[in-house]
Amino acid sequence: MQRFGHIDRHGNKHVRVLLVEAVWRLLRWQPNWHARQKYLEKLKHGASLKKKIAVALARQLAIDVWRWAANSLGRAKGRMGEFVRRFKGRLGKAEGIVAGAHKLARIIWAMVVS
Numbered sequence: 001m002q003r004f005g006h007i008d009r010h011g012n013k014h015v016r017v018l019l020v021e022a023v024w025r026l027l028r029w030q031p032n033w034h035a036r037q038k039y040l041e042k043l044k045h046g047a048s049l050k051k052k053i054a055v056a057l058a059r060q061l062a063i064d065v066w067r068w069a070a071n072s073l074g075r076a077k078g079r080m081g082e083f084v085r086r087f088k089g090r091l092g093k094a095e096g097i098v099a100g101a102h103k104l105a106r107i108i109w110a111m112v113v114s
Contacts (some may be wrong), residue, residue, distance in 0.1 A: 012112070019058035026061070027054070035060040070101035080104065 026033050027043070036043075039053045073084040074097065083103060088096030 016058070019062055020054055023054050023057045023061055027057070035064070066101065069104065070097050073097070073100040073104065 027036060030036070035057050039057065042049055042053055073080050074088060075081065076084070080100065080103070084096055084100035086096075087099040090096070091099065
C-alpha cells in the first residue's frame with residue numbers, strides 16, 4: 001500500500017468535516033467505490049478502526065477530487081483551460097496538468113485567505 005501522509009489538524013476544519021461526512025455516505029451508498037475496496041477487510045472490524053479508515057478514505061477522496069479538477073482544466077474553455085493547454089504543449093501532458101493544479105491551488109488559497 002502506498003502511503004502519502006495523513007489528514008492533520010492544520011487544514012480547514014469545515015473541509016475536513018465535509019470530506020469525512022462524504023466518505024461515510026460513499027461507504028454506505030457506493031459499495032463499488034475504488035478506495036473502499038482497498039480497506040474492505042479492515043472495515044469489518046471495530047468502530048475505532050472504522051473511524052481511522054474513514055479519515056484515510058477522506059484523504060483519498062480529496063486526492064481524487066483534486067485530480068478530477070486538475071484533469072478537467074485542460075478541457076475548460078476559459079483562461080485556466082488555455083493556461084493548462086499551453087503548458088501541456090510546452091512541458092508535456094503530466095507537467096502541464098501539475099502546473100494547472102498548482103495555479104488552481106494558488107487561486108483557491110488566495111480566496112480562502114482573503
